[in-house]
Amino acid sequence: MRILSADETRQALPFQPLITALRTAITEYGDGTIICPERLVVPTADQRGTVLSMVACGPDLIAHKLLTIFPENTDLPTLQGQVTCLDAKDGHFLFALDGISATERRTAAISMLGLSCFRPKRLEDILLIGTGAQARVHLEALNEFYPGLSVSIRGRNAQRIMSLIEGPYPALRIQAERDTENQYDAVISVTSSQKILFDRQASPETLVIGVGAYRPDMIEIGPNVVLNSLCVVDDPVGAPHEAGDIIQAEKKWSDVVPLAESLRGKAPLNQPIFFKSVGCAAWDLAACRLALQFLPKFA
Numbered sequence: 001m002r003i004l005s006a007d008e009t010r011q012a013l014p015f016q017p018l019i020t021a022l023r024t025a026i027t028e029y030g031d032g033t034i035i036c037p038e039r040l041v042v043p044t045a046d047q048r049g050t051v052l053s054m055v056a057c058g059p060d061l062i063a064h065k066l067l068t069i070f071p072e073n074t075d076l077p078t079l080q081g082q083v084t085c086l087d088a089k090d091g092h093f094l095f096a097l098d099g100i101s102a103t104e105r106r107t108a109a110i111s112m113l114g115l116s117c118f119r120p121k122r123l124e125d126i127l128l129i130g131t132g133a134q135a136r137v138h139l140e141a142l143n144e145f146y147p148g149l150s151v152s153i154r155g156r157n158a159q160r161i162m163s164l165i166e167g168p169y170p171a172l173r174i175q176a177e178r179d180t181e182n183q184y185d186a187v188i189s190v191t192s193s194q195k196i197l198f199d200r201q202a203s204p205e206t207l208v209i210g211v212g213a214y215r216p217d218m219i220e221i222g223p224n225v226v227l228n229s230l231c232v233v234d235d236p237v238g239a240p241h242e243a244g245d246i247i248q249a250e251k252k253w254s255d256v257v258p259l260a261e262s263l264r265g266k267a268p269l270n271q272p273i274f275f276k277s278v279g280c281a282a283w284d285l286a287a288c289r290l291a292l293q294f295l296p297k298f299a
Contacts, residue, residue, distance in 0.1 A: 001094065001095055001096060002096070003095065003096045004096065004291070004298060006098040007101075008098075009098040009102050009105075009291070010105065012290065012298075013101075013106070013290055015141050017290055018106060018287065019113055021286040021287070021289050021290045022109055022113060022283060023113065023263060024289075025283060025285055025289075026260050027263060027264075028058065030258060030261075031260075033058065033059060034282045034285060035056065036056040036281050036282040036285075037237070038237055038238050039238065039280070048070065048072055049068055049069060051069075052068075054284065055281050056280070056282045056284060056285040058282075058285050059088060060089075061086065061087065061088050061288050061289060061292070062085070062088050062091070063084070063282075063285040064083070064281070065083045065084075065284045066081055067080070067099055077100070079100050080099070080100070081099025081103070082097070082098065082099045083097040083099050083102045083103075083287065083288065084096045085288040085292070097284075097287065097288065100133075102287050103279070104133055104134060105287070106283045106286065106287045107279055108140070110279070110283065111138060111209050111211060112141050114234075114275040115146075115207070117262050117263065118232070118262070120185050120205055120207050121205070123146065123149070125150045125152070125183075125185050126142070126150070126151050126186045127151075127152050127154060127177060127184040127198075128152070129154045129188070129191060129220065130155060130189060130212060131153065131156075131157055131161055131164060132190070138188060138190060139164060139167065139174070142169070143169040143170070143172050147172075148171065148172075150172075150173045150175075151172050151173065151174045151175075152174075152177040152178075153165070153174060153175070153177060154177040158176075161176050184206055185206060186206065188211065189208075189210050189212055190212045191213075192212050193212065193213065193218060193220050194219060196221070197221070198221055199223065199224045199225060202224060202225050202228035202272035204271050207273050207275065208221055208225050208272075208275070209274075209275045209277065210243075210245050210274065211277050213244035214243075214244070214278055214279070215244055216241070216242070216244050219248050220245060221245040222245075222249070223248075223249040225272070226245055226246055226249035226251050228272060230255075230257060230271055230272065231246055231256045231275075232258070232275045233256055233257070233258060233276045233278065234258075234259045234276070234277045234278060235279065235282075236258040238278050240253055245274075246276060
């Protein structure tokens, strides 16, 4: 079985075709063609780590992602993982992707899909909240799709902010956020925060995308935004158990819309939008479909 390195995984998942693959997977997941149950989350025996198991079964491929999260790691990364791809016809193992690289790229691609689907009238100034790995890969995607965009970075670590400003994103104008009251065309938050980071009055002029709060106890976007916006989620199965921003705001789930509906031409207009991305194995299946086309390159 071919095992792709982190760098090979990134090469096998260029953003534009990845977004196309995700569009197809989102539609198939919405109509039941792809089966994707809620992820399994298991604490380790000593409670120092967490194991996540995520499976998606399509008519062509099966994807299984296994991730470990060990916050106390020093010599090893906090997050480690692998996405294994199998043939859906007979179950034989085909190849494996680096789980962290695959997750980073398909997550950023989902955000780009949200930007294109719910794009405000003007898209010149964006606020990016966070300075970690997801911030870097989101800047990479923005650099490709929105040259000339002004991106303000909000974070607690000045050194990390500077490294993003000086990073390899030549098409972007990046700076540290200076005016916290500035009006942005879009806000993308990519942290693991357990306290509210953005909670201004909801506005149809500002698209808000929440990426980082993937547990009920996590929150990035506050109730002013959530309760006064149309909430759209990428995964309607996982979100009620994982989308901390929506859960803590006590938004009625009957008022939350799946992304698949918007991709069918039902994108709402002229109202505040909060797009919440929690991710699921169906998006890893989309990544596997694309990577399969690149396998001969790595032979």
